[in-house]
Amino acid sequence: MSDYRESEYETQEPVNDGEYYEQEATEEPLEVAPVEEEPVEEPVEEEPVEEGSAEDEPANEEDAPCEEGSGEEDRSLESGGLEITLENRTNADQVFAYITGQLIDEGNRVCFIKADGKTPYVPEKEDITEVGSEVPVDCAIRLGGTGETVTVTIPHIAGGRIWFSLDQELTFKLNPGPAIAEPSVTNTSDPNTNTSWGFCEFTYTKDCLYANISYVDFVSLPISMSLTTESGEVQSVAGLYQDGLQSVVDGIRSLEDECPDWQDLIVESDGKPIRVLSPNNVRVMHGGKKFEGYYDEYVDACWSKYRAQPLIVDTQASYGVLEGWVNDDDLLRFEGHGTFSKPSTGDIFSCSTNCFRDNKEAMGPLTARISAALNRSTLLTNDMQPTNEQVSEFYTHPVTNHYSRLVHLANADGRGYAFPYDDVPAPGDVDQSGFVTGKPQAFAVCIG
Template sequence: MHARRKPIAALFAALLTAVGLSVLGTTSPRAEAAVPSTIPLTITNNSGRGEPVYIYDLGTELSTGRQGWADANGTFHPWPAGGNPPTPAPDASITGPANGKSVTIRIPKFSGRVYFSYGQKLVFKLTTGGLVQPAVQNPSDPNRNILFNWSEYTLNDAGLWINSTQVDMFSAPYAVGVKRSDGTTSSTGRLKPGGYNGFFNALRGQPGGWANLIQTRSDGTVLRALAPGHGIETGALPRTVMDDYINRVWQKYSTSTLTVTPFGDQPGTRYFGRVSGNVMNFTNASGAVVTSFQKPDADSVFGCYRLLDAPNDLVRGPISRTLCAGFNRSTLLTNPNQPDTSAAGFYQDAVTNHYARKIHAQMADGKAYAFAFDDVGHHESLVNDGNPQQAYITLDPFD
C-alpha cells in the first residue's frame, strides 16, 4: 500500500493504543463476547444514478494477517499467489443496490476497504507481493476511467471503526454509519446540499494549478480530484506549491521554539523544536535531542511521509503527526503550541492545503479525512462503537 494511504494503519494503531491493545491484539472477555465474527453492512444507493453498482470488501484478516477478500456472507477468501507481471485477481465483486434500493452484506474482522464502482467492475491484479490496488494518478491504470470510491474500516474484538476518506482522492459521494447497541445510529461523511459540485467548482476557482487535480472522462463525466500529493507526482501541481510557507516556518523556529504536546491525555509529555540550518531538532524536558526532521518539501507535507515519516512509536511518530497536521492546516506560524485543534484557525494562510480546506468546507459536519493525519484534533470523518449492531454506507446524490 502506498505510504500516502495512512488512515487504516495509522488509525488502527492509534485506536489499539487508546483501548490498551497490542497491534497483534488481546482483548477482554467482555469485548470479545460483544463483537461477533461478522456484522451486517447495509449499502443504500441514493446516488440518483442508473448504472449498476459493484461492491468489494478487501483487506487483511486480523486473526491471521492474510490478505484477501470477503464475499457477501462475510466468508474470507485469501488471495492466490500473484505474478510478475501482475496476474488478474479473482472476481471479488458483489452486486450492489440499484438506485433507491439497499443490499445488506456481512463484513468480517478485517482491516480493509469497501470499494464501490458505478457502471463497470474494478480491475484488481496480484503481484508476488500481494494486491495491486487502483492508482488512478497513473494514466495507464485500468481503473482510470471508472467512477469509484471506497470506505475504510477495522472490525476487531474491540469494536468497529469505519470512515470516509479523501486521502487519495475526492470522488463519488457517500456517508458511513454505525448502529449502536442502544438502537441509536451515528453517521458522518455526508456533504452539504450542493457540496459535491461545490467542491469541484471551488477547486476550479483556486489559482496555482489546483484545478489540474480534477480528472474527467472523455464523455464529460467528472471522475475525481486527486489529492495534492498525487498531483505533485503527476505534475498537476508544482513541487514548490508549499515552499513559501515551509520557508517561513523554518525561519520562525530558527529564533523561537515550537512546543509539541502530542498526547491530549498526557499534558506533561512535551517536545521542543528549534531549527538549525536545514534541520528541526526536537528535545525533551531534559534537553536531550529525541528526533530531528530535515526541512520538508510539499510532497512530504501532503503525504505525511518521506521527510515527515511517522513510525508507529511513542516519540517521532506523534511529533510527525502533529507537524504534518500543522503544515497542512497552516497553523504552525500562528500558534507555537501544537497541535492546534481549533478548526477556526485552520487553512487561514494563503499557502495551505487548499484541497483539504475545500473538502472540509463542504462537509455537513465539517469532518473529513482529507490528508493522512486529519484525525489530529478529531477532525476526521470516523464513527466507532465497541458493540456495533450494524454498519452503513450510503451512496449519496451527485447534486
C-alpha cells in the same frame, strides 16, 4: 484511516495499488525517501495505515480502535459475523460494491467477499503465478437501483475497504504473494480510470469496529456511514453533499490565478469531472514537478519565528509536552528526541518524506502534529500545537492545502481524512478525520 498513514488502515502489505499494467510514478526521483502509504495515524493497518504508512499509532491515542477483552457479547464468526447494510442513494441504475481486506483469524491472508455478500474468497499462493492474474470468482456485490439495500456479512478483517462504483464493475487483479492489485487513481493505464468509484475503510475485530471516510488520495462519490454500538450510542459520518465533488472542482478552478498547478487535480471523463486528486498524488504522477516551492516562504517564516521562541508540541502520548527551537544549523530541534530540517512542499503534502520520514518514538507524534499544522497553515500563528488549535482557523492563510480545505467544506459535517494526519485533533473541537468506532450492534454504509 489514516489513504496513507491513509490513514490509517490504508496500507496493506499484501495489496498492490495499481501495480498490474504499468508501474506507477513515484516521488523517488524528487524525494530522498519514497512516498509511504497514507500516514494517517490510525490503528492497525495500517489499520490502514496513512500513507501513513502511516500505519503506526493514531495521531490521537484516544481515537485508536477498541482494546480487546471488553467482555461484551462476541460478534465474531462464531456468532455469524458482522452484518453491514449497504444502500444505493445515487441516481445510478446499478451500483457495484466490493469488500477487500485481510482475514485476521487466518493469519491476515488477503481476501475478497464474494458476490453473495457473505462468502470470503481467499486467493491461494500456488494458484497465482503471474502478475495481473484474473480474479477467478465474481466479487461484485450488486446493490441495485436507487433506494435499494443489500445486507452483507463480514468476518474479522483488518485493512478493509468497501468499494463502490457506478454503472460499471471495477477491475481487480491478483499478483504473486498472493496480493490484490487494487484500482489506482495515479496509474493512467489502470482499466478503472474512466469509472466513477470510491471507498471507505474499516477494521473489524472481535471487540471493535473502526471505520472512516478517506479522501487522502482523491475525492469522488458521496459515501456516508452510521454505527450503532452495543451501548446504544449512534455515531455517524455524513459524507459529501450531493454536489460535493462539483463544489470541490469549482473551488479548485478558482485557484488558477494563484497557482496553475491546482488545476491538475481535476480528472474528467467524457468532459465531466469524475474525481479530484490530492496534491500529493498529482506530484507523484508528475515526478515531483508540481507545486515546487509553493510552501517555501511560509516555512521560512515559521523557521524564523521558532528561532526566536519555542514551538510547544503536546504529543498527546507518553512523551508529554515537548519544546522545539530552530538552532544555528537551521534544524528544528526537540532535545533528546530528534530534529526536523525545513520541509519542502512535497514533504508537507505527503507527510512522510525526508524530514517527516522518521516516525520512531516521539518523532512519530511530532511528525504528525507538525505536518498537520503545515497542511492546515496554523504553524505560523499557533506556537502551542495542537493545544490551541481551532478548526475555524484552519486553512485561513493563502498558502495552504486548498484540497483539504475544499474537501472539508464539501462534507455535510466537515469531516473526512483529507491528508495523512488529518486525525490530529483540535482539543475540544470537531474531529476532522471522520471515523466511527465501537463494539458494533449495527453498521450501515450509504453511497450517494
